Each structure stands twice: as C-alpha cells, then as structure tokens.
C-alpha cells in the first residue's frame with residue numbers, strides 16, 4: 001500500500017462527511033484515525049465486504065465509516081454508548097447493527113454464529129483481549145488491527161506473534177492480516 005493510495009483513501013473518506021460536520025471533517029482530514037482510514041481502503045480494495053465486524057464501537061465513528069463501504073456491519077462493545085445511533089443517523093448510515101455484549105463469553109458466542117468476511121479489532125488493547133479477538137475473528141480471513149504501536153504493547157505483542165499468513169504493517173498504527 002503506497003502513501004499515494006493511502007492519501008487517496010483519506011480523500012475518499014472525506015467525501016463521506018457532510019460539509020456541516022466541520023469537526024469530523026477536520027478529524028478525518030488530519031488523519032485522526034489513520035488505522036481506520038487504511039482499513040477502509042482495504043475494505044474498498046477487497047470489494048465491499050458483505051458483513052464486516054468491528055470489535056470496539058466507542059461513539060461509532062469507525063462503525064459509521066465502515067458502514068459507508070461495507071454492505072452490512074455489526075459493531076460490538078461491552079458498553080452502551082448513546083452517541084452511536086446519533087452518529088449513524090447524522091451520516092445517514094442504516095446498515096450498522098450496534099450490539100452490546102455483557103462479557104467476552106457472549107461476544108464469543110455472537111462471533112461464532114456470524115458469517116463475516118472482514119474484522120476490525122479495536123476493543124480492549126490488553127494482550128489477552130487482543131489475542132482472544134483475533135482468535136474469534138481470524139476465520140473471516142481479513143483482519144485489521146488498530147493501534148499497533150509502542151503505546152499499545154498488548155496489540156504489538158499479539159500481532160508480532162502471528163506466525164501464519166501475511167501481515168502488512170506499512171501504515172502505522174494499522175496492521176492488516178490475511179491467511180495467504
């Protein structure tokens with residue numbers, strides 16, 4: 001992935017943001033969430049996943065952007081953030097299901113039952129949590145990790161220990177994994 005292609009992805013993401021949303025527009029323009037932008041590029045390149053899963057919703061910015069490029073999105077969090085529906089509505093995104101799970105056991109059951117083809121891992125950044133999230137999502141064959149940098153040793157440690165497949169680490173703090 002060349003810097004030019006990443007820049008093109010950022011430009012594409014900016015077109016999703018209505019002009020009146022100045023804050024989010026500038027957040028994207030300043031690459032507030034570069035991992036997500038790169039992940040979005042990956043989505044676009046891979047031909048719009050049928051069902052993308054996001055682990056870690058927060059206020060829904062990532063879910064909103066994924067919703068713009070994927071057919072369907074399920075975003076999962078252990079907390080209910082009331083801003084999520086507001087953000088989705090603000091950007092006219094209607095293909096995102098927000099799921100709040102009580103714990104990792106429930107998340108595991110949910111992910112086991114879903115047939116998804118893209119995963120964005122951005123939940124708890126502790127090593128055990130990232131390892132679990134990868135174990136639960138790798139079946140989809142396209143996994144994007146966020147926050148792969150020294151600030152998050154848990155993410156770094158899990159990603160660095162992946163022994164199979166192909167890892168692309170060219171756009172910090174984003175890492176892309178596929179099995180071949």
Ligand SMILES: C[S@@+](CC[C@H](N)C(=O)[O-])C[C@H]1O[C@@H](n2cnc3c(N)ncnc32)[C@H](O)[C@@H]1O
Pocket residue numbers: 033036054055056057058059060061062063076077078079104107122123124129
């Ligand atoms: C960095 S934020 C997510 C940001 C979001 N992906 C985005 O791009 O806008 C991390 C989120 O992970 C959630 N989280 C923490 N532990 C989790 C777990 N075990 N499973 C799922 N989500 C979790 C937190 O509640 C928080 O909302």
